[in-house]
Amino acid sequence: MTPAQCLGSDEDLAKVTLETLKHAHELIVRTEGAVFVSVGSHDVEMVKQFLSTLKKTEALQFTPHIEEAFWVKPEFHVTHFENISEPSVELNWLRSVEIKAEEWIAICFILRLMVNTVHGVMYKELRHVKGWAYNMDWNASSYPTQYRYGFFFPLNNLEEINYTRSVIFERIEQALQNQELIELEVERRIATKAHGYQTSPAISDSAIDDLRTYGKVHSETEWEEFINKMLDPEYREKIRQAFFTRDGYGETAFFPEDQN
Numbered sequence: 001m002t003p004a005q006c007l008g009s010d011e012d013l014a015k016v017t018l019e020t021l022k023h024a025h026e027l028i029v030r031t032e033g034a035v036f037v038s039v040g041s042h043d044v045e046m047v048k049q050f051l052s053t054l055k056k057t058e059a060l061q062f063t064p065h066i067e068e069a070f071w072v073k074p075e076f077h078v079t080h081f082e083n084i085s086e087p088s089v090e091l092n093w094l095r096s097v098e099i100k101a102e103e104w105i106a107i108c109f110i111l112r113l114m115v116n117t118v119h120g121v122m123y124k125e126l127r128h129v130k131g132w133a134y135n136m137d138w139n140a141s142s143y144p145t146q147y148r149y150g151f152f153f154p155l156n157n158l159e160e161i162n163y164t165r166s167v168i169f170e171r172i173e174q175a176l177q178n179q180e181l182i183e184l185e186v187e188r189r190i191a192t193k194a195h196g197y198q199t200s201p202a203i204s205d206s207a208i209d210d211l212r213t214y215g216k217v218h219s220e221t222e223w224e225e226f227i228n229k230m231l232d233p234e235y236r237e238k239i240r241q242a243f244f245t246r247d248g249y250g251e252t253a254f255f256p257e258d259q260n
Helices: 003-007 010-014 018-028 044-052 101-115 121-129 158-176 179-192 200-214 220-231 233-243
Strands: 077-081 088-095 137-143 146-154 249-256
Touching: 088 158, 101 121, 101 137, 101 146, 101 158, 101 179, 101 200, 101 220, 101 233, 121 146, 121 158, 137 200, 146 158, 158 179, 158 233, 158 249, 179 220, 220 233
Parallel strands: 077 249
Antiparallel strands: 088 146, 088 249, 137 146
8 A cells, every 4th residue: 555545645635725624523523422531630620611612413424344355366475575675474364254252362362372472382483493583473453254364474585484384283283282381371461461451542452453343342351251261272272273274364475576
């Protein structure tokens, strides 16, 4: 996506007037359903008085339209780009099914388990054992009946990429069978989540996906309950068989233009 697609062309932006911006603001910002968060030491009554003077406006009703994502070429393939400096591979799943909130938390737990810098199974192998990669990541985005999740591995050549592709499913299965590892990771996740719901930005980050996908914000208590379900080996195997097979799976390698 280019800057013009995000922000508009220079020609279009030059035509924006103050009246255009005012109209856009009035169209989008509505008092109905708005939540005002007050933080700090100040005169609450003065704030309430100010809010009472605002003109009440009804919220606009938008009909969401989510086009189903699909693989054009899920089979492994290599693409070249001018603006990248090193090879990498993305291993992703696209699933057009209904995934419950507790299942989505489990999926994200497994993704993080494989690549985090503390207990990450692939992190330890690719960095400490083989010395191939010094950072790797996972991704997960959710919409109603549309989910995308997977891994990103920056590597050095096609040989390393093919190795990573060849072991990923086995490594996931092995990790989920390691009860001691899972217990340590559950403990770590709960400990690092201690402040996850304590600030407005942190709540917003979690709430956006929750509201968009499930129509509600799950509480910290619910989140911890979902995480603790990963302590059950049978539940982990159920999640693996449902969401970490080759169903909906695709592989893409990215190389600099001048590298094969």
